Amino acid sequence: MIAVKVDNSRQPSSRWYTGSGIYRHTWLVAVSPTHVAHWGTFVTTPRVSKDAATVEVKTRVRNEETAPAACTLVSALVDRDGKVVQTAEASQQIGAGDEYEFTQQIAVEKPSLWNPGDPYLYTLRSTVRIGQRVADECETPFGIREAVFDANRGFLLNGEHLKLNGVCLHHDAGSMGAAVPERVWERRMEVLKGMGCNAIRTSHNPPAPEFLDLCDRMGFCVMNEAFDEWKAGKGQVRGNGYSLYYDDWHERDVTDFVRRDRNHPSVVLWSCGNEISDQLTPRGVELLRDLLAIFHREDPTRMVTAACDQIAAEPRSAPVEFLSLLDVVGYNYADRWRERRELYYSLDKQAHPGWRMIGTESSGMGGPRGDYRGLVPPVPGQAATVVAVAGPPPPMGGRGFGRGFRGLDTEQLWKFVSIHDYVAGDFMWTGIDYLGESGWPNHGATAGCIDTCGFPKDGYYFYQSQWTEKPMLHLFPHWNWKGREGQFLPVACYTNCDSVELFLNGKSVGAKGYVFPRYGMQGRYGQYAPGANASIRTTSDLHLAWDVPYEPGTLRAVGTKGGQPVVTVEITTTGDPAAIGLSVDRETIRAGRRDVAQITAKVLDAQGRMHPDADHEIAFEIQGEGRLIGVDNGDPSDQEDYKGKQRKCFHGMCLAVVQSTATAGAIRVTATAPGLKPATLTVRTTS
Structure with missing residues (x-):
């Protein structure tokens, strides 16, 4: 029996929440007496180009037998599709109770380079043999990059x-x-x-x-x-x-x-x-x-x-x-x-x-x-x-x-x-x-x-x-301001478009755009970009803002690039809360108690629009092959239990996290709140 005990009584021990006890995966690993040492592989790429790369592998092999062992280490580079790209082999007599570090260099032609846009991973498969017997084998994912x-x-x-x-x-x-x-x-x-x-x-x-x-x-x-x-x-x-x-x-x-x-x-x-x-x-x-x-x-x-x-x-x-x-x-x-x-x-x-x-x-x-x-x-x-x-x-x-x-x-x-x-x-x-x-x-x-x-x-x-480069536009705040009719309210947007025109109930409030980098930074003094409309370059800030007299209805923002509309966003005054809407990050998850479905609950009006200030408490019922392991709403002052079965919405939204059981099947999630139409969704679990 192995017992792990934690003494976390000396508090506070951190400014932020650290948790206590075993809160990460814990493994008991059994190996043969002759094996690759714990954390015993070190893969580097000392030479990298699009045409060729050199992969250097250092591998520490331990012999815990009572006699010397004649060990052969085979290091195989395996690509994303499971194909062996290249191998290296070396042998060494390792004394009883000793450890030896192998150093191998492997050439790779036309490597796939790891980068954020294409995070290509290879696998190093390390096999330790004594004669024809495989004593140990382990795999190490790595990327070729500089x-x-x-x-x-x-x-x-x-x-x-x-x-x-x-x-x-x-x-x-x-x-x-x-x-x-x-x-x-x-x-x-x-x-x-x-x-x-x-x-x-x-x-x-x-x-x-x-x-x-x-x-x-x-x-x-x-x-x-x-x-x-x-x-x-x-x-x-x-x-x-x-x-x-x-x-x-x-x-x-x-x-x-x-x-x-x-x-x-x-x-x-x-x-x-x-x-x-x-x-x-x-x-x-x-x-x-x-x-x-x-x-x-x-x-x-x-x-x-x-x-x-x-x-x-x-x-x-x-x-x-x-x-x-x-x-x-x-x-x-x-x-x-x-x-x-x-x-x-x-x-x-x-x-x-x-x-x-x-x-x-x-x-x-x-x-x-x-x-x-x-x-x-x-x-x-x-x-x-x-x-x-x-x-x-x-x-x-x-x-x-x-x-x-x-x-x-x-x-x-x-x-x-x-x-x-x-x-x-x-x-x-x-x-x-x-x-x-x-x-x-x-x-x-x-x-x-x-x-x-x-x-x-x-x-x-x-x-x-x-x-990011894909045209985007985010308009805020919401447009539910009962009692503020006729008052000027600031409306803002973040965008990567050349310009944005704002409309209130179909009437233009004006077109604006920001300039960054400033003209002249990338050309001659005072130079404007070809075809740029200088009249709508209204600020060097990285946001756009309008003062808009409030009236219920719809704010619509149209972003343009190169003079052409590329993205449109609308914010509408919602009606009273009427129903719950549920969505899930994935409709199918793995059985086995380790995978989870993350379910977003929103309070909607009769037209299916989220109410931005709804604070209804939503109760979650879980049936089938799942269990509720957490509820949250993003409100830092909410004192409700994270492990409860209900949660108040914070500005119209909350979250439920459901974990699979050991058995494949279906999880039925039902969300209810007084005065709102309930909602149900089903998540499948597979082996």
Whole structure:
């Protein structure tokens, strides 16, 4: 019998929700006495081009027999279709109780290169033979790719410049807590992909290995982060954090961390810490040197950064000594320091032209989804139409046009990052809301552009407008403002179109467009793009806005490119709530207790339109081969049980997560609420 016990009584131990106990997959692996060592393969691609690549494989084989063993290692490269591309074979006598590291090089002609647009994966099949007997066999997925950080060109993947459009993520998932089924993360990553995100920072601890498997398969570049503390603790956790264990455990933890994750093609950069309290001290410099040596020993192919929040501290000698040791200098909130609010990275680029730079953490467009209290206060004597949230009323969209959660100008920062190649990319805080790091009555932070249900907020579409090319237009807020008739209300949109014309009940409110990059940046002074209509280029902001006198009806926005309409969006004043609408992320899931269906419930009017302020409590009944394992609505102040059978809607929506049983069959989900027509859907489960 193997017993695993957890003592998590020293609290608080983290600023965010960590979970407790066994909340990730745990495996008991049985191997023969002669076997590939745990995390014993290391696959690198020292030479990469479209025509040819060299794959180098280091494999540690252990012989735990009482006698020497004559071992043969066969390393086979297998492509996506299961075809063996190339093999290498080597033999070695390994003494009793010894370990030997094989080094093999394998040439691949016309390789398929891993990249976010086509995350092609090969498999290394390692077979250990003693004579004709197979003693051990294991498989290691990997990708052929070259990842380089350059002081002037930023990030290069396979020789081509790639701006890292990144988000920071904690490891929880709302109602799932820390025990997150893979499909929950897969759906969240699908939403991030739709935004144009191509990079993730795993803040501030090693992620589950299955998370990195998803990043490999779905095409995300990863900044893989180890620590939130070194020797100095952080005040929020009152000395109960990792600093208690740093001296005894940091070398083993970093070694295991790197060996576990270094074969993932998605991992392009290691981070040795987040906002480390030691970063301005002489001790911190020595600790950093030690950590860098461990990272480079275990993986000489990747660079190491740290997420630093004391970039502009005085005297300058303290941060400069620390930062200059890093392979890539990581900036947390590059725009929050004095003149850096306008100059960003340029001061350090002039002073330290050899530094490689990346935005490890920057303010994102967060706030509670659908909360517009700062835009339209309630009519005197009329109840507010939104659930109360701790703190002062936020501006429009939770944070206002282009304003991040620390009041920093998100739009302006992105302009700088996008046109300066030497900044490798930027990771906004955060991609998705998370549990913890908030004050009562909130139990989670709303810094994300996606809520804990996986529902996009308005800020999501700002990034989509800058990070994607398919014509898009997002119009907000909703158009249910009873009691505000005749008052001017701001209406905004994020878009990547040349111009947008707004109509209210069929009458034009005006056409507008923004200019970025500004004319002249890419040509001669004052040059306008061929055929551009300068009269509708109304702003250099990265959003468009109108003041519209409110009247019930329909707002319609038409986006054009090259003078032709390419996308139309409508927002209509809804009727009273009348029914529940259900949708599911997949109609068929796997049986076996590990797969889940994620069901979105919406409150609809009689015409099937979602009511933007409905807060009905929806009860879920599950019949058949499934069980309800979580309910959520994205409201950080809602005190209802995540494991209950009902949930209030937050601005018209909530989520239910249903897990399959061991038996294949059907799951019938019924949603009811007083005064609303119920809804039912069926999910199939297959073996």
